[in-house]
Amino acid sequence: MKSGTFRSTTWDPILLISQIISMQFVVYFSLGIFVCIANILAGDNYTLDNIFEYHEIHISDIGGRLVICAFVLNSLVASLALWCIVRRAKLCLDFSCTFHVLHLLFCWWYNSSFPSNISWWLLNATTTTFMCIGGEFLCLKSELKEIPVGYAALNQKSDV
Template identity: 30%
Template sequence: MPARRRPPAGSRTELPPLKIIRKILLLQVAYYACATVLILFTTVVYGAPFSLDLIFGWDSLRGDTTIGWMLGLVWMLNCFISVIFLLLFVSRSKLIPDFALTIHFLHLVATTFYTHSLPTNFLWWGLQFASAAMMTFLGMWACQRRELEPISFGGLGGGSSSRQAGSSSQPSAGDGQQESSFGRGRGRERSLQEYELDDMKHAGERAV
């Protein structure tokens, strides 16, 4: 039988559909939970009543009211906080745009179903585009920094380097044996030279 080809990296085997759906649900729940907490805190401080229209409605985001501008700032702050969720649940820079755009698309679907109409407020659309762009840019930047961090192996690297340094600084028994053998070799050469000089002296005396 022919050998099966391995699927390329980043295919469905690494990120199966069920895992993708689970991550999308977790990110969407975290996105709305963080927005609910921020909007609830803002309304309590401002003294305005809290309702789901502030989360799923689009007519509250108006440029002629104070609460409208405050909601815009709250949603942008929620965008910055959601980058942390992308870093925790996705942690891969090339997948960040897909998940960031999916979050805002599902928010558009939820807003349309809640209000029974497609949003027609330009401030709402501008806020969604700005939030998606910032979430994509910051999420990719954070994930790339995390991917480029050097991998540390605890104290193993330091121990091996110190052992190597110690072994290089301290002479070993093999080095001493090499030095002694080298000295004996030079001693043999010296004795041979003296023997040859003695033979030459004896030959000269016989000639005289």
């Protein structure tokens, strides 16, 4: 730990791995709910293909457009997850990219081929951006709150 810094900068791999796993779980759980709702609205059957099959990302029918909307809405939930789990604005880009790189690897494994659909790449670039910027905004709001110091802060605590 460096002296003179506000936060501890010690390397904690257990915390890091648990945050990555927590982020993956929360984001995939909420994505599953959004995609399920999208499939109900479109009258389609719900399968894992909607999440991991890159050919499902298209605008040619209502089902594909609703799946795209589910991914975009989920990026906003992922911003909240960054705020609750990571709690550091400077780590939001790292965790956003980590989630999407792992998603790329899962999709590659699920499809047995590298994603070649341009709409899949555009959607993931967009959701990475929304997730990162939203998470940074929320984390910065928390990080920049005033820290009460001095006599007024002591009076507020004693009044409570």
